[in-house]
Amino acid sequence: MPIRYNYVIGDLQGCFTALQALLEHIEFDEKHDHLWFAGDLVARGEDSLATLRFVKKLCENDVAHTVLGNHDLHLLAVWRGFGKLKKNDRTAPIFDAPDVAALLNWLRKQPLLLRPNPDHVLTHAGLPHCWTTELAESLAFEVALALRGNFLELDRFLENMYGNQPDVWSEGLTGEARLRVITNYFTRMRLVDDIGRLEFDFKAGLDAPMPAGFVPWFDKIPQVPRTEKVLFGHWAALEGAGQMKTTIPLDGGCVWGGSLVAYRLEDGQRFSTAEGCGLG
Ligand SMILES: [Mn+2]
Secondary structure, eight states: OOOOEEEEEOOOTTOHHHHHHHHHHTTOOTTTEEEEEOSOOSSSSSOHHHHHHHHHHHHHTTSEEEOOOHHHHHHHHHHTTSOOOOTTOOOHHHHHSTTHHHHHHHHTTSOSEEEEETTEEEESSOOOTTSOHHHHHHHHHHHHHHHTSOHHHHHHHHHHHOOOOSOSOOTTOOHHHHHHHHHHHHHHOOEEOTTOOEEOSOOSOTTSOOOTTOEEGGGSOOSSOOSSEEEEOOOGGGTTOOOOSSEEEOOOBGGGTSBOEEEETTTOOEEEOSSOOOOO
């Protein structure tokens, strides 16, 4: 049976009830449809554990795929002892669950970039204009290799993952600094400057004043024109709105009282829950 529809879904953040409502709304059918998640499966929503279990099962059944977001990486770091739960994270039950190792060993094997079809690229935060899509694919794979390696490799990566430096891509970077900046582009990027330097403080919407010299990453024209559309989550203040020409925001800010968004690849139609879980 050929796939009927592919839906790309924005940041779940543990909003399990909203996910179920959205799947009902799009009449998701495991036998015929396929789901693509933009990462940040867990964090502040009401049931990160149920969300993680649900998405893992779909992925293992080859019904869904997900990329990793900053909250997913943070979950892995806490698990391995390199981070602490954030004040508003409601992920503690994951660490007490009998299947914690299975869940997190599965999570760490998920990629930072996916190609749902030849016309689309999916990452958690987007793609900077200084990378071709091909380069991005190979850089995402460098990080994925560290994440899915043995615990020594995983721990070395997680221990060095945090930090804002270097804040700009350069081909000559090596080792942990290289993996850190790649990870920051894929999972934390919002604003960049002309050379692709990252800015880490701005989280507001597009009508808010931005630091001098910085613009949203999607306002920069790729140095090598991209033929693919870029699907991304992470930036809740965009509210998943504004179907732009070449970039498609998917984080409807569900956990902040917005909505959970699904984008149908076949026709570009957007679907969303009536309201988010509003826990923020
Ligand atoms: Mn995020």
